[in-house]
Amino acid sequence: MFKRTTGGDFARPVPRIPGPKDIRRHIAYESELDPTFGERIARKAYGEKLFSCIQCGTCSGTCPVSHYMDYTPRKIIAMIREGFRDEVLHCVTIWLCASCYACTVDCPREIKITDVMYALKQEAMSQGVYPSRFSIPVLAREFFRGVERGGRSNELPIMLRFFMKTNPLRMLQNAPVAWRLWRTGRLSLRREQTQQRDTIRTLLRAAKAEEEKAP
Amino acid sequence: MSYWYYPGCSLKSNGGPYEESLLAVFRELDTPLWELDDWNCCGATSYMSIDEAQAFSLAARNLALAEQASRQSPEKGTPQLVAPCSACFLVLTKTQRYVKQHQDLARQVHTGLRAIGLDYQGAVQVRHPLDVFVNDIGIPRIRKAMKRSLDGLKVACYYGCQVVRPFATFDSAHNPTSMDRLVEALDAKPIPWPLKTRCCGGTLTGTIRDVGLRLSQILLKDAAQRGAEVVITVCPLCQFNLECYQQEIARTFRDTPRLPVLYLTQLMGKAFGIPDAALGMRRLFVSPEPAFARHQGGQPVHA
Numbered sequence: 001m002f003k004r005t006t007g008g009d010f011a012r013p014v015p016r017i018p019g020p021k022d023i024r025r026h027i028a029y030e031s032e033l034d035p036t037f038g039e040r041i042a043r044k045a046y047g048e049k050l051f052s053c054i055q056c057g058t059c060s061g062t063c064p065v066s067h068y069m070d071y072t073p074r075k076i077i078a079m080i081r082e083g084f085r086d087e088v089l090h091c092v093t094i095w096l097c098a099s100c101y102a103c104t105v106d107c108p109r110e111i112k113i114t115d116v117m118y119a120l121k122q123e124a125m126s127q128g129v130y131p132s133r134f135s136i137p138v139l140a141r142e143f144f145r146g147v148e149r150g151g152r153s154n155e156l157p158i159m160l161r162f163f164m165k166t167n168p169l170r171m172l173q174n175a176p177v178a179w180r181l182w183r184t185g186r187l188s189l190r191r192e193q194t195q196q197r198d199t200i201r202t203l204l205r206a207a208k209a210e211e212e213k214a215p
Numbered sequence: 216m217s218y219w220y221y222p223g224c225s226l227k228s229n230g231g232p233y234e235e236s237l238l239a240v241f242r243e244l245d246t247p248l249w250e251l252d253d254w255n256c257c258g259a260t261s262y263m264s265i266d267e268a269q270a271f272s273l274a275a276r277n278l279a280l281a282e283q284a285s286r287q288s289p290e291k292g293t294p295q296l297v298a299p300c301s302a303c304f305l306v307l308t309k310t311q312r313y314v315k316q317h318q319d320l321a322r323q324v325h326t327g328l329r330a331i332g333l334d335y336q337g338a339v340q341v342r343h344p345l346d347v348f349v350n351d352i353g354i355p356r357i358r359k360a361m362k363r364s365l366d367g368l369k370v371a372c373y374y375g376c377q378v379v380r381p382f383a384t385f386d387s388a389h390n391p392t393s394m395d396r397l398v399e400a401l402d403a404k405p406i407p408w409p410l411k412t413r414c415c416g417g418t419l420t421g422t423i424r425d426v427g428l429r430l431s432q433i434l435l436k437d438a439a440q441r442g443a444e445v446v447i448t449v450c451p452l453c454q455f456n457l458e459c460y461q462q463e464i465a466r467t468f469r470d471t472p473r474l475p476v477l478y479l480t481q482l483m484g485k486a487f488g489i490p491d492a493a494l495g496m497r498r499l500f501v502s503p504e505p506a507f508a509r510h511q512g513g514q515p516v517h518a
Binding site: 044046064065068095096098099100101102104105114118119121122125135136137139140141143144147151152153154155159162170173174176177180181184185186187188192194195199200202203204205206207208209210211 | 224227230231232253254255256258259260261262263264265266267268269271272273276305313316317322323324326327328329330331376377380381388389412413414416417418419421422423424426430459460462463497498499500
């Protein structure tokens, strides 16, 4: 999906001039839009200010990974408001966001863009709309399960399961780093966990139940 | 004043040198850190992608535990919880703020906590070690603890994203200076560095490798071009990306310098004259020793 870059300049996707067929494919009809999508996301992400976006593009400019994204953060905000639910939930942008909060700090309208990205990730995860072996949601899910089980995250089992579920060959790619971590005593085999393992599960279930009760 | 210490998962694994040096430095400064009993993972960035109420409840349990612990301790006053990992610090401060501001979320979190017999009142104060060093302990006491001057060692102070953005109140989000001031106090020379809060790639190094490595490479290359001899960080993930993946970065991008990347607390410990073994110096992948040697391992300070 991403071309390897070699030194020098950033890798920028070369813009392709669309032919008439491409344009037709990119038209979204109003009947395909979800008019409630914007409000739903705004409510979820404490984004009551989502609708005050002035499309200035500060977020896209300050984002360190926007040039790898299919839609820049500014476009995402516009698309959410207009109800392009499927396009937004299927895009790579939401998964590329590394949560550095640069956009959130710089937004002149105080939109919490990072939280909007989280809301989109939650929506995409709950609907299962991401490529099946796409690594980022898989890591999030494995992390979640690991913590639910023991209360603390243990890198080794989480990473092993993560590579098994995405691309086992990547394990080889990361083996040298793992070996060096092991040699310097920075790869712990001891399982870190909270004293009572049920505690975390009870906590999470109760919070989830209360969340689902909300209108 | 004493502090509750919330290590977080990273400091117990690949961030081991951070924990070692942090505890050693706080001991040297006569400021005890008490590890919070039975703490759990803060949820980091991954948990927030799954479910909001669960992510905030998970983090809130630690805050509730800190309050409970301080109620049982003889010391009065607002409990102080030190979170050295940037992600933990961000998640804990964010949880506090959002629970305070949003009633729905507060109800969900409180319900969760009640189910496990805990209660969170919002009394605890979450602190980053940088904040404690500069504002509580203060530069004069740090200078007093110094046994070796770092003698003009050129240091790139890398704050990373989540320490100062967006919830921290102790430093500027755009041009933080707390770490620069600390380093200056140790007689080292912080380089002026516009990239000091630029993202290192976070977990992208593990997921979309080429993007993650590239972000880290930009930082290493720029720091070296500006003459830095070492990079220091306060985040286990930043340190991991910049140091542990340095060989991989160099293999992918031709113009990658070899730069030692250590924790702020390791550098402080060096100036305090704490032995290398107690600072986890030997657990680094790129030894900072040549850089220290250029400055004769730091000139002894004659009081």
